[in-house]
Amino acid sequence: MRINPDSEETAATTAFGDLVASLGTTDPDHLDAARLRTVSAALARDGWLEVATDGTFTLLCALAERAGAGGRPFAHPLLEGWLARRILAALPDPPAVAAGEVLTVAVDLLCGNDTGASAGAVPFGGIADTVLVPVVLQDGSARVHHAAPGALPLAAGLAVDRTVPTRHLERSAVDAPVAGVLPAAEVRRLAAEYLCLQACEIAGIVRVLLDSTVAHLRSRRQFGSLLASFQALQHRAADLLVDVESVRSLASHAGWAVEVGAPSGADYALTAKGFAGERGIEIANGAIQLHGGIGFTWEAGLHWGANRIAYRAVTGRHASDALHEAGLRAVARGGLLPGISPVVAVGTS
Amino acid sequence: MEFSYPAEDLEFGRKYADWLAETVEPGWHARHPTGSASWYELQAEWDRKVYAGGWAGAFWPKEHGGLGLTPSQRIIFAALTAAADAPEGLGKIGKRLVAPLLMNYGTETQQRRHLPRITRGEEFWCQGFSEPDAGSDLASLRTRAVLDGDHFVVDGQKVWTSFAKQADWCFLLVRTDPDARKHDGISILLVPMDTEGIDIRPIKQITGSGTFNEVFFDDVRVPKENLVGELNQGWRMAVSILAHERGFEMAFGLLASVNARLDTLVRDLAEAPRDRTVAAATELGRLQARYLAAQIGAVRLLAGEAESAEPDELTSIVRMQVAELWAATTTASMLLAGPTAMVTDDGGYTGDWLAARGSTIAGGTSEIQRNIIARRVLALR
Numbered sequence: 057m058r059i060n061p062d063s064e065e066t067a068a069t070t071a072f073g074d075l076v077a078s079l080g081t082t083d084p085d086h087l088d089a090a091r092l093r094t095v096s097a098a099l100a101r102d103g104w105l106e107v108a109t110d111g112t113f114t115l116l117c118a119l120a121e122r123a124g125a126g127g128r129p130f131a132h133p134l135l136e137g138w139l140a141r142r143i144l145a146a147l148p149d150p151p152a153v154a155a156g157e158v159l160t161v162a163v164d165l166l167c168g169n170d171t172g173a174s175a176g177a178v179p180f181g182g183i184a185d186t187v188l189v190p191v192v193l194q195d196g197s198a199r200v201h202h203a204a205p206g207a208l209p210l211a212a213g214l215a216v217d218r219t220v221p222t223r224h225l226e227r228s229a230v231d232a233p234v235a236g237v238l239p240a241a242e243v244r245r246l247a248a249e250y251l252c253l254q255a256c257e258i259a260g261i262v263r264v265l266l267d268s269t270v271a272h273l274r275s276r277r278q279f280g281s282l283l284a285s286f287q288a289l290q291h292r293a294a295d296l297l298v299d300v301e302s303v304r305s306l307a308s309h310a311g312w313a314v315e316v317g318a319p320s321g322a323d324y325a326l327t328a329k330g331f332a333g334e335r336g337i338e339i340a341n342g343a344i345q346l347h348g349g350i351g352f353t354w355e356a357g358l359h360w361g362a363n364r365i366a367y368r369a370v371t372g373r374h375a376s377d378a379l380h381e382a383g384l385r386a387v388a389r390g391g392l393l394p395g396i397s398p399v400v401a402v403g404t405s
Numbered sequence: 406m407e408f409s410y411p412a413e414d415l416e417f418g419r420k421y422a423d424w425l426a427e428t429v430e431p432g433w434h435a436r437h438p439t440g441s442a443s444w445y446e447l448q449a450e451w452d453r454k455v456y457a458g459g460w461a462g463a464f465w466p467k468e469h470g471g472l473g474l475t476p477s478q479r480i481i482f483a484a485l486t487a488a489a490d491a492p493e494g495l496g497k498i499g500k501r502l503v504a505p506l507l508m509n510y511g512t513e514t515q516q517r518r519h520l521p522r523i524t525r526g527e528e529f530w531c532q533g534f535s536e537p538d539a540g541s542d543l544a545s546l547r548t549r550a551v552l553d554g555d556h557f558v559v560d561g562q563k564v565w566t567s568f569a570k571q572a573d574w575c576f577l578l579v580r581t582d583p584d585a586r587k588h589d590g591i592s593i594l595l596v597p598m599d600t601e602g603i604d605i606r607p608i609k610q611i612t613g614s615g616t617f618n619e620v621f622f623d624d625v626r627v628p629k630e631n632l633v634g635e636l637n638q639g640w641r642m643a644v645s646i647l648a649h650e651r652g653f654e655m656a657f658g659l660l661a662s663v664n665a666r667l668d669t670l671v672r673d674l675a676e677a678p679r680d681r682t683v684a685a686a687t688e689l690g691r692l693q694a695r696y697l698a699a700q701i702g703a704v705r706l707l708a709g710e711a712e713s714a715e716p717d718e719l720t721s722i723v724r725m726q727v728a729e730l731w732a733a734t735t736t737a738s739m740l741l742a743g744p745t746a747m748v749t750d751d752g753g754y755t756g757d758w759l760a761a762r763g764s765t766i767a768g769g770t771s772e773i774q775r776n777i778i779a780r781r782v783l784a785l786r
Binding site for chain 2: 270273274282284285287289290291293294295297298301302303305306309324326327328330331334376378379380381382383384386387388389390391392393395396
């Protein structure tokens, strides 16, 4: 496992963070195809779209965390664009993609999210240039369709996060060109990767929520004293930090496990995503509570991060379902994931 | 393989795993209940076996007789020890707390006198810190030590003193300047437990067994060369020792307990009616997530301690992760296992549940850890 990022990764995430900050925030009322193309062109200019296939997966995880830590969550199909490029790279003869093309994926289909009657969420599904629809077949492989949104059966979708305008795919049977077929192993890998990216973005968001909370406690006075001096609030903040560290450790480690192809990579991804989704929402609750009435205002802005966490928690793979499956897998396996234990055969030294 | 370790470190791990497989007595927990005479014998014998096997001082630097392991060897060593369910040894207080104290603050004479004997399992220690009126507020301690010629004369009482009856020595926090501010008048003395004037009374714990004692000091004369570091500078050393007490070895030990308890739960759920398994799976997944996150924290702590003599702010975070996880794991497991948990006669689920209450109290309660995290890490004051 990696204990800390190397200097190259730190430099990359800093440069990426600077670019994201320079792009400014996007008003949800003006979030349209033109805005996505403008942002996408800026990302493509500095190589932040091609990094999906040029860089390591752990770098993508670090960038996802950095995107989450940028204050207001990034209103762009960044994770889905990276995922789409990695899907295409796994196909034998993929269709060409323009440099700044805005791509997204029917992520619930890929990750096996149970969304009832529909075929699940398509983040930015109405305003992306191209949507990839990976229809998972009985043998675990996936037929990947690609089409403009207008050619797909898309309906109004999740509204929890207005910075991610989402459409629901009404059914998985779509009549659109097929880009190729992903083998089952690739489907599992790519689904695990998306869950890791979601967990990493949440890790970035919860850090921002904690920082904001700490700054508030250190600046607001009540009863003649700084809030920071009250033990009841100190203890809640300490619990938030422990949770933030746990979310980050697990998300980052899952990314590493998936990258190196560890046998338990998929379990780590499920676990990291589930934990980040569930604890992330609790961290958001705590942050709002510790801000008091100010936290309840639109102006304080905590809702941006909270809504993004909630959105990530239920898409791709619902957080609680992910933990449920991880628990069932532990029962089937007869024990917990091995974690850091080195695999050494006794009696062979 | 789950993690990448260098081949030579895996070879080191193989040798250690072989030794553990040959040496750990299967089922020793059930045959030697905690606090029984045979449990103490087994724990003391374990320290001697570790030394004879060449594995003593695994986390000590070479210059003090340690193995001088690389960071990845340290992780392998800690993980294999935990996975093998090996005893912690009666010498754990000496190895984990007294040794770093003497390495950092002791005189050369003190180091030469004690470190080799601790390594060999020939000298056992207890920790004289808490008092009836100085628990979480440890710096309020009142056990006095007054210099009288070549000796300190100690009077007072300590409590929650594990292994006091078996220990050869106690490292004792005493007040040496009653007029100074409470953190400034404290010193540390090394006290032979067979000194006249020491009275030890066992305390029965919530589990019905136990290792706790009260220790009374009545005009106990301690040679002044047994002072550690400078007079009245003991508090800084005590804080450092408390951090070691909450350090990675404690974390790996508790994580091994979590793993063992959840593995038992998983096996019982596999035999349980399907409905119970399905109902328990989400909570099991949550506990596994916390276990894995805490394990990563413990590894970071271990790697950090390899580079720095003093434990850092991560110590309290990891301590919170593992102690709260162990407490939560035992509670949830007992409930998730259903009736099975209530009919085991080896103290399993229910025994662990009560025993785990101590993990969030001993060595600084979770509330004290939250104070430390809030004030030192988040700068909330």
